[in-house]
Amino acid sequence: MLRNQLSLSLDLALLALPAVLAEARNLKVRVSVSIVDASGQLIHLAHMDGAPAPSRDIALDKAWTATGFGVATSAWEERLAGMPASVRDGLLQRPRLAMFGGGVPVKVEGAVVGAIGVSGATAEQDEQCAQAGVDAILAALNQA
Numbered sequence: 001m002l003r004n005q006l007s008l009s010l011d012l013a014l015l016a017l018p019a020v021l022a023e024a025r026n027l028k029v030r031v032s033v034s035i036v037d038a039s040g041q042l043i044h045l046a047h048m049d050g051a052p053a054p055s056r057d058i059a060l061d062k063a064w065t066a067t068g069f070g071v072a073t074s075a076w077e078e079r080l081a082g083m084p085a086s087v088r089d090g091l092l093q094r095p096r097l098a099m100f101g102g103g104v105p106v107k108v109e110g111a112v113v114g115a116i117g118v119s120g121a122t123a124e125q126d127e128q129c130a131q132a133g134v135d136a137i138l139a140a141l142n143q144a
Helices: 010-027 055-069 073-081 085-092 123-143
Strands: 032-037 042-047 103-108 111-119
Touching: 010 032, 010 042, 010 111, 010 123, 032 055, 032 123, 042 055, 055 073, 055 103, 055 111, 055 123, 073 085, 073 103, 073 123, 103 123, 111 123
Parallel strands: none
Antiparallel strands: 032 042, 032 111, 103 111
């Protein structure tokens, strides 16, 4: 499904979505899910009934940030703490950067091929849901 591509496909996004939603239901939370390709472009968005309206945009920002930097958005808390205030403040004022948990990159052989962003619950729960989707994608690729 991805062998000759360097980016997630719609088929893989549609495979990840049920895993994300199942984890959200397991946690009893309502979330929005954004799945982006290697360039951070939206492939698929889902918004659970009852999820906060702003979570749509936040989920996309988390996925975009995870793809752009190639690290989970939860890693930014520690990274920001070690930066000079001027750099930290500059980053935090950038539009679209989401530097709290819920965005997880999808990496294949070390290359970022996309990401999943989740928003609507706590940062930890959002990340747990996103990771479930990433795990579903990687499991499918390992079986191919």
